[in-house]
Amino acid sequence: MRCGCPECGAFMIHSESSNDCVCPDCLYRCHACQGTGTAISREEALHLREIMGGIGAAEKEIEQDIEKKTEEDK
16 A cells, blocks of 8 residues: 555555654654554454355354353453
């Protein structure tokens, strides 16, 4: 992805040492195009899985194990 710096408009360059981009002009760092900070909740993931094709028997068993573990951790 090619991004412009939201601070000064210069072309952002992907950093080799970290998971972000760096503006060569103002040194602003950004990770918007990397997809970080876009995690969804467990409930949203389960809902998406259900509407995108259902839950198979093995997946139901795994989900039950996860729910049991979550309740034990409380």
